Amino acid sequence: MxxxxxxxxxxxxxxxxxxxxxxxxxxxxxxxxxxxxxxxxxxxxxxxxxxxxxxxxxxxxxxxxxxxxxxxxxxxxxxxxxxxxxxxARPLRLGTTVTLALSVVPEALAETAGQTRVEIDCDRSDRLLARLDAGDIDVALMMDQGRRSDRAMVVDMPLVWVAAHGFALAPDADVPLVFLTDGRDLRSHAFAALDRVGRRGFLAHLSPHPIGLRALVQAGLAVTIMPQAAVREPLYRVSKTAGLPALPRVALSLYRRTGADVPGTEALTAGVRRAICSGDGPGP
Structure with missing residues (x-):
């Protein structure tokens, strides 16, 4: 009829x-x-x-x-x-790293509260794009993986030295370092920067998971490096008085699945940008 x-x-x-x-x-x-x-x-x-x-x-x-x-x-x-x-009611499926889920993402979600339902799935940066292409997630926030047609945002920032509050390091002391077991890129950045100024660093600890890495840093056992936007309390940027060298710049990027029309995507993208650009993280 x-x-x-x-x-x-x-x-x-x-x-x-x-x-x-x-x-x-x-x-x-x-x-x-x-x-x-x-x-x-x-x-x-x-x-x-x-x-x-x-x-x-x-x-x-x-x-x-x-x-x-x-x-x-x-x-x-x-x-x-x-x-x-x-x-x-369709949830916005966000894929990101544990590090960003514990730093940038909460601030971004706080700005979009009530606008949409969000599911968060954490994985490694190099796996998130494949999951985006497969349709497992709608949005991927991670260390930049290169120019693509679905890259909706890219923000450049420095890497910074990170430790627990009150962590003391003499300007001439060897630097105890902690990294993810497979964190070769960040590890190479840290050792290259130290070599450039003739300072010695040593691998004090490793962790296969970002939570374990944070536990080692929070315990005051070692220093690590992170993108500046990822530093949130109880982690702090190491004081300049420690004499650690400047690190290279990296980029955080947000990729959005092509053709995905999920409510809240635009608001989340804007919230992520503001959270990333809101400051330089807690320092001494």
């Missing part, structure tokens, strides 16, 4: 006037008449008694269809609303 024609019929059953129905539906009377004729052909019954000099009335079949028609239109509206509700 043509829902458009049914809607015209139900309204006509209320007005008993095709001209008024046409005005309320923003069309012409002839279009309403044609819809009613088509509907009468579909159901096989005359729905209105009408003629010259006679007031329009509903036939018994018309009265019955008007009751059921209202129910059908109500169910159709409910079905559309349920689709809208399902779309709004």
């Amino acid at each position: 043509d829902l458009n024609a049914l809607e015209s019929f139900v309204l006509s059953a209320e007005t008993l006037n095709f001209s008024q129905t046409a005005q309320r539906r923003n069309t012409v009377q002839s279009a309403i008449s044609a819809q009613i004729r088509k509907l009468e052909q579909e159901v096989g019954h005359k729905l209105f008694d009408r003629g010259r000099g006679k007031a329009m009335t509903l036939t018994p079949e018309g009265r019955a269809l008007a009751v059921q028609g209202r129910r059908i239109l109500g169910l159709a509206d409910e079905a559309v609303r349920s689709l809208d509700t399902a779309r709004q």
Whole structure:
């Protein structure tokens, strides 16, 4: 049954006037008449008694269809609303690293609270893009993985030396370092910077997981390096009085799955940018 024609019929059953129905539906009377004729052909019954000099009335079949028609239109509206509700309830799936989930992401989510439901999945940077391409996540926030058509944001910043509050390191002392077991890039940046100024560093600890790395740093056992935006209490940038050399710059990037239209994506992207650019992390 043509829902458009049914809607015209139900309204006509209320007005008993095709001209008024046409005005309320923003069309012409002839279009309403044609819809009613088509509907009468579909159901096989005359729905209105009408003629010259006679007031329009509903036939018994018309009265019955008007009751059921209202129910059908109500169910159709409910079905559309349920689709809208399902779309709004669809979570925004964010993939990121543990380090960023513990620093940048909370601030970004605090700004978008209540706008959408978010699922967070943590993984390594080099795995997140593959999961984005596979459709497992909608947004990926990580260390920059290079230019792509789906890269929505890239923010450049320095790497910084990070330790626990009160960590003391003499300017000429060997530097105890802690890194992820597979954190070769950051490790090479740290040792290259130390070599450049003729200072010795040594690998004091390793951890296969970022939480373990943070525990070792928070315990005051060693120093690590992080992107500046990822430093949040209880971790702190090492004081310049420790004499540690400047580190190279890196970039954090946000990639968005092509074709994904998930509510809250724009707000989250803006929140991430603001969180990354909000400051230089706690220092001594």
